[in-house]
Amino acid sequence: MAIRPETYTPGYSEPTLRLMLMRTAAKHAAFFTPLLRRGIRLLDCGCGPGTITLDLAKLISPGQVFGIDLEPGQVRYAQDQARQQRQTNASFGVASIYGLPFPDGHFDAVFSHALFEHLREPVRGLREMKRVLKPSGLVGIRSPDWAGWVVHPPNALLDQAFRLFKEMQIGNGGNPYVGRALKGLLRESGFSNTSVSASYEIFDDLSCFVEWLTSCLELRGHTELRQNTPELRAWCENPDAVVAVSWFEAIGEWSANKT
Numbered sequence: 001m002a003i004r005p006e007t008y009t010p011g012y013s014e015p016t017l018r019l020m021l022m023r024t025a026a027k028h029a030a031f032f033t034p035l036l037r038r039g040i041r042l043l044d045c046g047c048g049p050g051t052i053t054l055d056l057a058k059l060i061s062p063g064q065v066f067g068i069d070l071e072p073g074q075v076r077y078a079q080d081q082a083r084q085q086r087q088t089n090a091s092f093g094v095a096s097i098y099g100l101p102f103p104d105g106h107f108d109a110v111f112s113h114a115l116f117e118h119l120r121e122p123v124r125g126l127r128e129m130k131r132v133l134k135p136s137g138l139v140g141i142r143s144p145d146w147a148g149w150v151v152h153p154p155n156a157l158l159d160q161a162f163r164l165f166k167e168m169q170i171g172n173g174g175n176p177y178v179g180r181a182l183k184g185l186l187r188e189s190g191f192s193n194t195s196v197s198a199s200y201e202i203f204d205d206l207s208c209f210v211e212w213l214t215s216c217l218e219l220r221g222h223t224e225l226r227q228n229t230p231e232l233r234a235w236c237e238n239p240d241a242v243v244a245v246s247w248f249e250a251i252g253e254w255s256a257n258k259t
Helices: 014-020 051-060 072-085 122-131 156-171 178-188 206-218 229-236
Strands: 041-045 064-069 090-094 107-113 133-144 150-152 192-202 242-253
Touching: 014 206, 041 051, 041 122, 051 064, 051 072, 051 090, 051 107, 064 072, 072 090, 122 133, 122 178, 133 178, 150 156, 156 206, 156 229, 178 192, 178 242, 206 229
Parallel strands: 041 064, 041 107, 064 090, 107 133
Antiparallel strands: 133 242, 150 242, 192 242
């Protein structure tokens, strides 16, 4: 039976790219990097423009890292960045998490950041990640849980925008609350020795965040934030304003004798 493909809710606008380019392994993969070692073969699923991937490539050199993403434009950007940085141990390609173009047992570790909230079939994706892992290989996943977002001072426009975004993501086949479910999804997919942690990320540039959220909603015809730009600008300029996103991080091991 054919499965209806997911839609990437944020789209690929300039504000979305700008937000993704701020991501680093030091900040967004810190839960997983202590488990990596030099010389391994690592896969990054949903690599986007490759900023985290290229950081990981430096950490595991002379090992190889492969980044895959469904969006060709993101892959081209990552490839260009690898060339500019002369990061020869990083490769990128267009591929789906549901059909990874690698043989069984090819990788020592598989990583994914901000992907599983967009998946209609997370267990299917995890089982495919497990397939390309060597026995005793590790998987590390980080995804948000939108129930934990914090906005201060309270703002009715942003509250409405969050509600609309979550509705859009659910309609697109995703799950804005997947973070809390990651440990169970790993277990259901056949991973063992699972662990879970949680953290908050504070957005330093509130104007950038609000512009990103505005662009996401506009892709689906919601213009409420754009129509109230002066009010939101004043909110962003409040020196006490805070936006914090809640993330869950999960780690699992594939033990072949347990599956």
